[in-house]
Amino acid sequence: MTPDRHILNVTFHCERSALRDVAYFLKHRLLPGWRSRFSEVHLLALPEMQGFAVQISDEDDTRLTEFEPATDPDVLKIMSVYPEMVTFFPTLLSVIE
Secondary structure (H helix, E strand, C coil), rough: CCCCCEEEEEEECCCCCHHHHHHHHHHHHHHHHHHHCCEEEEEECCCCCCEEEEECCCHHHHHHHCHHHHHHHHHHHHHHHHHCCCEEEEEEEEEEC
């Protein structure tokens, strides 16, 4: 089975003391940049995990599958500001139905 479409989920786990700052950064810096590059970008709260997820999809699946969040300037910025307080991991999801 070959998937026709993907969703990239980027999860940010934060120390409780950094949650408010990270939410602000994601809303006001990271999301605008990613929304200019991809057709759909959604920010989700993960209250049980102390963090957030950003889900990205795009009409051009290749653009999405080739995107490397670890080299994105905004991801690098937040990781440098909160090196011990924020971790992130991307997961490429294949849409089944």
